[in-house]
Amino acid sequence: MPENIQQKIEELRTELHQHNYNYYILDEAKISDFEFDLKLKELQELEKNHPEFYDANSPTLRVGGEITKNFPTIQHQFRMYSLDNSYDFDDLEDWEKRIIKTINEPVEFVAELKYDGASISIFYESGKLRQAVTRGDGFQGDEITANVKTISDIPLTLKGDFPTQFFMRGEIYLTRKNFDKINARREEEGLDLFMNPRNTASGSLKMQDSAEVRKRGLSAVLYQFISSEIPAETHWELLQNSRKWGFKVSDQAKLCKNLDEIKAFITYWDEHRHELPFEIDGIVLKVNSIKQQAQLGYTAKSPRWAMAYKFKAEKVETELLTVTYQVGRTGAITPVANLKPVLLAGTIVKRASLHNEDIIKKLGLHEHDFVYVEKGGEIIPKIVGINEEKRKSDSKEIEYITNCPECGTELVRIEDQAIHFCPNDLHCPPQVVGRMIHYVSRKALDIEGLGAETIEQLYREKLIENPADFYTLTKEQILPLERMAEKSAQNIIDGVEKSKQIPFEKVLFGIGIKHVGETVAKKLAKNFNSIDDLKNATAEELIQVEDIGGKIAESIVNFFKDPENLLMIERLKSYGVQLEKGENTNEVISTVLEDKTFLFTGKLSLFTREAAEEMVEKHGGKNISAVSKNLNYLVVGEKAGSKLKKAQDIGTSEILDEQQFLDLISN
Structure with missing residues (x-):
């Protein structure tokens, strides 16, 4: 009897995997959704x-339900490089x-x-999905296997003649x-709307409940086979093989014989990209030959055999409805244009x-102007021009507010600065x-659990008004807050309590x-033994400290x-917060x-x-904040x-990559 049940379970799993493949990869459904759901429920009941x-790769796991409270950090066996970007055909010609x-x-x-989403690396062994890891910093990422298994485009088991192990x-x-x-659901629930699909997809992957991830309806496209042994001579062949094994591969990918074919491909999709049901922000180009890829190799941050062509920012026209003003943490006032909704x-x-x-005056912005809006890689687009021909004759010029929209205090504008401030800090x-x-x-102070939303709730409930109030909070006060549990x-x-051990410079x-x-606080902590010493210092004494000018001293x-x-x-002192310098604040490892x-x-x-600047200081060097003739080394990461x-x-600074910087210290 158990053998018959096991056989039935395995048959249902095989059949459902095949139906998933037919529907999501081939786009050829063989049975109705109703019939599929009946078979899935039958399998769920048998497995229960x-x-x-x-079986960790059963089709029933697609529905989610696994709770992951911590996403362990996993080292990538093969580094996930970023791509160099180009923005015009001249760049591509130089690359070729x-x-x-x-x-x-x-x-x-x-x-x-170039799909606009979140990168993923998935490990398969013996035809089974074993592990899925985010890109992270390219060297290591977060393991999100349970969440990735809920995405129907990603096969849990493979078909055909596939390699034993690969990514x-x-x-x-x-x-x-x-x-x-x-x-639409968030609007119904009175929640803030998400800004764009890319960030929403990325955030969804880190949700703790995989059943909630499933509800988001994420999609996936697989585009790169990674292994120490490549079972093909070209990337194009690998894409076709991947499709046979069960992976969803882009239908729009094209083999190009020369640069003219590449330009035609780019031009077409630049014009037709919004006809796609998903967002793209460019085109990725790869040398087809695996042998040639190996010859070209990698720079410190990207493969020499691949390039991303990024589309230029788009511009649309719409009507300005109102201008509102936001108040930031430092009291800086930021004006925001509220627009008649437009597709961009x-x-x-x-x-x-x-x-x-100054920007408002430079634009010459009037009430209900028709404005040109551009979105160039920013979450919030910007106004880049005005259609003055559509301006009404009685339209009034936008006048900047004189009082804080939150507390009514008269705003100030510091000389030589473009931003207004509310002084009621x-x-x-x-x-x-x-x-x-x-x-x-x-x-x-790096206090766990106290996010922006929780702090706002505590402030609304009049439980906190300044940082010292954190140290008087009790569990009984916190528990009634919305979405707050005992743990x-x-x-x-x-x-x-743990924050009381944070060193003086971070408290400062x-x-x-x-x-x-952060940098100025470190300098002050090196020169003043305690908050009391700093409190008693005169402006003249403060200016003697390296990098402390008159404006900082006065502040x-x-x-x-x-x-x-x-x-x-x-109060902070009485609660035990570190407001004196510890023994190792000025520790220097070397003078290299x-x-x-x-x-x-x-x-x-x-x-x-933060770690890089600390390394500089611990080896006797100095961090500065701008490029000048006084800069000895500029250390560059990606997208510098x-x-x-x-x-x-300027030509006076030596330019290093990250590894060369580490070599400089070790030498």
């Missing part, structure tokens, strides 16, 4: 009654010339759509239709950033909340003295003149970088910017931009 026949010069033989390419790389994304469905780059745009009063609600959010942030409340209490950064950023002196700030400091200045730019993958260009123009 006979757990001894459990470099390739031909290196390999000295004819080259053909594969052109693929498939791909992109997980949301179709426009499913993205709109999610936002595949999403509905309702708002655009106006940045400051201790009582203006967004500033008060922002100050407390800053205090608990990772680079400051979450205890985590907050424990996190607050966390209390939020204007103009005292520090003014901070300690305020009785409310002094009371907060005294002595008298050398460093600046880091771009996205770092071997270490964080204006700072790299300026350093190249």
Whole structure:
């Protein structure tokens, strides 16, 4: 009898896997949804009654339900490189010339759509999905296997003659239709709408309940076979084989014999991309020959045999409805244009950033103007021009507000700065909340469980008004908050207690003295043994500290003149927060970088910017904040931009990649 049940279970699994393949890969459904659901329920019932026949890749796991509270960090066996970008055909011609010069033989390419989603690496062994890991920093990522198994485009078991072990790389994304469905549900529930499909897809992958991930309706496309042994001579052949094994591969990919065919492919999709049911932001080009790929190799951050062509920003016209103003943590006022909804780059745009009063005046913005809106890689688009021909004769020019929209305090504008500020920093609600959010942030006190939403709730309930209030919270006060459980409340209490061990320099950064950023806080902590020493310092004494100018010195002196700030400091001291320098604050490991200045730019993958700057200081070097003739080394990560260009123009700085920086220290 058990043998018959096991056979029935295996037959149902095989049949359902095949129906999934027919529907999602071949787009040829053989049975109705109703019939599929009946078979799935039959299998679920059999598996429930006979757990001894459990299979981690059963089709029933597509529905989710597994809860993952922590996503372990996994080292990538094969690094997930990023791609170099190009924005015009001249770049592509230069790229092709470099390739031909290196390999000295004819080259053909594969052109693929650049899906706008989240990268994933999936490990298959003996035809079974074993593990799925996010891109992370390229060297390591988060394991999200349970969530990935809920995505129907990704096969749990493979078909045909496949290699024993390999990785498939791909992109997980949301179709426009499913993205709109999610936002429609959120609107009904009174929740904030998601900004775009890419960020929503990425965030969905880290949800703790895989059943909720399933509801998001994520899609996937697989585009790269990775293994130490490649069972084909070309990338194109690998794509076709992958499709036979059960992977969803892009139908739009094309084998191109020359650059003219590539240009035609790019031009077509630049014009027709919005006809696709999903978003793309460019085209990916790869050398087809696996042998030639190996000859070309890699730079420190990207393969030489691949290139991403990015589409230029799009522009549309729509009507300006109103201008509203947001107050930031530091009191900076940001004007926002509220627009008549318009489709731009595949999403509905309702708002655009106006940045400051000078931008509004430069645009000459009037009420109900028809404006040109551009979205160039930003979440919030920006206004780039006005159609003055459509302006009404009685339209009034937009006048910048004079008082804070939150607390009514008269705004100030500091000379030589473009932004207006609300000076009521201790009582203006967004500033008060922002100050407390800053205090608990990772680079400051790093208090677990106290996110922005929780802090806002605590403030609304009048339980906290400044950072010292965190240390008086009780579990009984926290538990009644919305979506707060016993363990979450205890985590907050424990996190607050743990923060009492955070060193002086981080506390100094966390209390939020204007103009005292992370680097300045470190300099102050090196030169003043305690918060009391800093409080008693004169502006003249402060200016003697390296990198402390008159503006920062004045801000520090003014901070300690305020009785409310002094009371907060005294309370923090009484609760045991570290407001004196510890023994190892000035620890220097070596002087190998002595008298050398460093600046880091771009996205770092071997270490964080914080860790990099700490390494510089611990080896006797100095971090500076801008490119100048005084800069000795510019260390560049991925997508380095204006700072790299300026350093190249000046020509006095040595440019290093991350590994060369580490080599410099080790030498």
